[in-house]
Amino acid sequence: MDEQLSFAGADAIIILCLYAAAMILIGYMSGRGKALGKSVSDYYLASRNLGIITLFFTLYATQYSGNTVVGYAPQAYREGFSWLQSIPFFTLIIGVYLLFAPRLYAVGKRENFVTPTDWITKRFQSRSVTILAIILMLWGLANYLLEQLVAIGHAVSGLTAGTIPYHWAVLGFIVVMLTYEWLGGMRAVAITDMLQGIILMVGIVIMITGAFVLSGANVPDLMQSMAQDHPDRIGVPDTLTSINWVSMLVLVGFGAAMYPHAIQRVYSSRSERILKRSMGRMAWMPFITSGFVFIVGIICIDLYPGLDVSASEELVGMLANDVAGLNPFFYWAMVILFGAVVGAIVSTADSVLLSFSSMVSHDIYGKYINPKADDQRKVRVGKIVGLIMVAVLLWVAWNPPGTLYQIFVLKFEILVQVAPAFVLGLYWKRLAAWPVFIGMLVGATVAGAMTLTGNSTILGIHGGTYGLLLNFAICVIGSLLFPPKRAVQEKNYEMTNLERSVEIKPTKQV
Template structure:
């Protein structure tokens, strides 16, 4: 009965999403700017939730509590530093700056913004190519997750391929129809829904635990109480927080959201609300994970701990609601990624390199074709889930983090050159790729390519490499005549 309920709830979510998509379609102009960026007109609540939901929704319910279950709740602090403080500051430093430039020059993608200033199709294509390289397997993993979950939910009645395929079809229909506006609206609905679910679950379970001897405190395992220990070393926590915070800003679906705020006021409000949202979502979600450990529950093989905890303490319909909500969350992450991936593909690869004379109406069509192609390709890949693609998807945050510092330098340092940017972007990507896929290399006891550098993780080390290359090469090269620094430093002011 619970499976039927869960499927029913997922189906209900899809119907609501399609209805929202249809409304969004009616109010969307047939231009790329409106399709990809909702006409740069999103308000505070929608912008806040759509940015948050695109990245963190499924993690809040599954990955996060699982980590808190097996390693302890310190991940709460990593999230606080990462999303509450660092991402907030980057939202201002990178996001607000990109918003100003996007407004002044009509940029829709990151590659476009860089290509224009540095007079370089190569840089534009490189940034888009690198982004799609990391994004593609990440989207594939979402489809794998959704397909697997549907299969488990229906006890194998819906086979994996059918589940993943159905969800892919749904997302295509939905994204093609509604564009950014519809995606952002459903994200908002979903964000509010998730926040309520988390707090209901938290209140439910906390009050059950409080009634037991020893109270809530007894549910926190002894080995989890002290700050640090186990996997949580200072270097590890800082590496994770820094690597992921910078990585998030360069994920296409988040970076593109830097362009969509309606006004400066919207950006200011969202900026101040990040830390609040972080506390409201992650503290309860991760405590639940640690409590599951404390009350002696077991994590199912290849499964997630939160559903087990809910099944133990809450009625079946509520657990079903949460699990279905998490499934919907996975879909809402994928739809945003599809849309942004397609925009990078059409605007930064197809148009500059294949067909420069595409008209506005053709591009409008092309954007939607891009969504279909991208989603179908990731679906096919998800049927085979080649090991290499899985590794790329799992290390995607680090890959995106490599882009952040060169972009930051370009936005704030007038003397950045095209050569510096190409060296910084390509060099840091190469370095990071070798640490992920290449052999471990030590020279005279010093790690050159390794899993960790005195406790620091490769994404952070790669960021330093990218920074040094961008600044160093820029310092010794001159700007080409086709570069125009004033694009960033005067027009925006």
């Protein structure tokens, strides 16, 4: 989005200032009268009290960042109909969530879990497994946060027609993000997610409407034009592309479900019923989010033919310029949409940063460095380390690596390796600690080695997928050959037995 948007400029700056002010006000109101720094559960999980609307939209904002608009349309433009995979892999994420999230919620509610690795610690009783899981999850979070910082700079710079340069954009919105997050914790993050999610959803619908108006063609006409001018982007994918598609489904489906900030939203639900209803509604979102963005990319093949990779990265900005020129309604709709894109990116970044801080303060500092620390000190440590992490990533974001899509793929290669510990561990009492440790280590090593050597895929299959398959195999075979002692198995069964679950009914819904 470095493309300077001619429709923006002064109007866009006003919209961004209003967004920033609204976020800070939400943070202040969310934390007013509450001693947020005195309880890790209250600060990081909003007292486990998110209602269905807030939970739905915070899950929506977690799964769909502003990058879904900015990064996925160019990918659809370059790949054509093979990028249709962006719809089912978002659907698969919900399927994986439903595979483990309700059971994890029940156990987490009973055991008072705060972070994803609380489950790892309780289930496997192994410091090695816990530390390795923390490292893999923090890697995924750091990578994801870097992606958001890069996207913030490009989005604000493009939206303000270069008036706010890339570097100042990143700095400015980091300050806004830290301010409202520190003021309101998870409550502020969830409410801002809800605000950005609603505006982003409406904006995407308006953008696809504008694209159809601009093209002046219906769907059959567009398909006929593509078949004539770009048959490679509309034909049946070859075998290698199809294999890559399946690999991507596995990688993203399991990887995105392992986002620590998403798992913490599972813990934050007011009840299991609300969690299931929210996720049930989420199953429809791929069609009206990534599905609409995919169609936008396909329409742009006909509107802007012949763009190379670098030029296609600016595709959404080009389209927004042209749509904004249709009439005043579309003008203001595009200004507000791109303001919402910036806000959505920020709302994703704040979720990641909050989760990163919670894992550092609760899992590393609270469990291994200073086990006697009270909650207030843990929260303070988390804020400080989060600030340091942002500073380090800010230095990296000054010279961002690769395209947004390349950054997107990279984080899943490592993060997905914690999936067997959740998916198998919640259902299979024989799953032993040492096969889980070796499986995660081997999976992460294979994925990292393939990425570092430039062979991110072999025969169309991603390194992270190879690593995950090996990971699952080691977990299953190792646990069958060397299962835990019977007493440990009985303890594992007792811990994951849902009949023991007792829901806590709070007095006030967020």
